[in-house]
Amino acid sequence: MKLEPFALERWFGKYEFTTRYNIAESCIKPFTVSELEAICRCDLLRTTEIENLGYTDSRGTDELREEVAKLYPGRTADNVLITLGAIEANYLVFTALLQPGDVVITEFPAYQQLYEVPRSLGCKVRLWDLRAENNYRPDIAQLDAMMAASKVKMIVINHPHNPTGASLDAGSMAAICEIAEQHGAVVLSDEVYRGLTLIDGVSTPSAQLFSDNVVTVGSMSKAFGLSGLRVGWVVGPEDIVEKCWTIRDYTSICPPGPSQAIALSALRNISSVMTRNTSLARKNFSILDEWVSVNSDIVSYIPPCEGVVAFVKYGACADSIQVAGELANFDSVLVVPGSCFEVDGYIRIGFGGDTDTLQLGLDLAAKRLQIM
DSSP states (O other), rough: OOOOHHHHHHHHHHHHOSSSEEOOOOOOOOOOOHHHHHHHHHHGSHHHHHOOOSSTTTTHHHHHHHHHHHHHHTTOOOGEEESSHHHHHHHHHHHHHOOTTTTEEEEEEEEHHHHHHHTTOOEEEEEEOOOOGGGTTOOOHHHHHHHHOOEEEEEEEEOTTTTTTOOOOOOHHHHHHHHHHHOOEEEEEEEETOOOBTTTOOOOGGGGGTTTTEEEESSSTTSSGGGGGEEEEEESOHHHHHHHHHHHHHTTTTHHHHHHHHHHHOOOOOOHHHHHHHHHHHHHHHHHHHHHHHHTTTEEOOOSSSSSSEEEEOOOOHHHHHHHHHHHHOOOOOEGGGGGGTOOOOEEEEEOOHHHHHHHHHHHHHHHHOOO
C-alpha cells in the first residue's frame, strides 16, 4: 500500500496556524465550550460520562450510536460505528470492502482521500466528472455508461459536495442507488456537509433513504462545528459495520469518551445547534456572493447550494499554487489552491468561519488578484 502525499492536508499544515485571515476552512465556525454549554444547558466538562477517562466500547457508546441512528430513519444502533472523524470512517469502509483490482467510480473533483485510498489499495479508479456547465451535478447517464463498461465494486459520492457546494436532488440520489443495486455495487455516500442549507427547499437527502445496501459517512466536524471532538461515524448494513469494526481494532481501538459525551449532548440539542450554524452559513454566504458579484471582472463561480465551501475561478494568469501562495505569504490570507483538487485556475474559499475574518480576507484577496 503506497499513499501519495495528501495535498490539501499538507497545504493546511504549512499555513493554517501562521496566516491571520483563514478563509480556507471547510467547517462551520467551531463552538466554544461556553457557547455549546449555553445551548445544551449543562456543564459539558463535568458530566458523568466524562468522569471516567478510560477506554470505551470500541463501537462507540450505546447512547451515541442510538442518537446517530436517529439521523437515518430505519437504522438502529447496530447499524452505527463511531469513528475518529469522517476520515477514519471512509478509510475503514475502503479497507473493509475493497480488494486489489476492484473497480471504483468516484466523483471528481473530490477530497483526495475518496480516490487516493482506493488507488493505494490496488483498485482501478474511474473518475466521474462533475462539470461546471452542469452546476457540478452528477450526470446519471454518464454513470450508467461507466457501469456498463466494467464490473464496478463501489460508487463513491459526496454531497453536499466538496469543493463546489453542489447539492444532489432526491431523484438523482435514488437513481444512483438504483443503478448500484442493479450492478451489485456498494454506494459510499460521504455526507459530512449535510444539514447546512443555503437555499430554502434545497437539501441533499441521505442515501440511506433509498437503499439498504448503502454506506453513509458523517461527522460532528463540518456541519456541526465540533471538529476538535474528532467524532464521526459509519452507518450501513450490520455486516459492513462489523467488517469496519474488525479493522478499527487495528487502528484507533475506540473513540474517546469525553468527545462522545459532548457529541451526544450536541445531537440531543440538534435543532438549536443547526439553527446557529445555518444562520451563520447563510449570513456569510451573502457576503461571499456579493464579493463575487462586485469582483466579477476577476472571479466567477457556480454558487454553492449547501455547505460552507465555494470553488472560485479566477482570471489571473498564474497557477493556483502561486495565487494561494502569494495570498498566504504577502497578505496572510489562507485559501486552498485548486491544485489540491487537481483542478488549476481555481481556489477554494471556506466561508463558514468568523464573519469579520471572511470580509477582511476577501477584500485582501480581491486586491491581490487585481494585480496578478
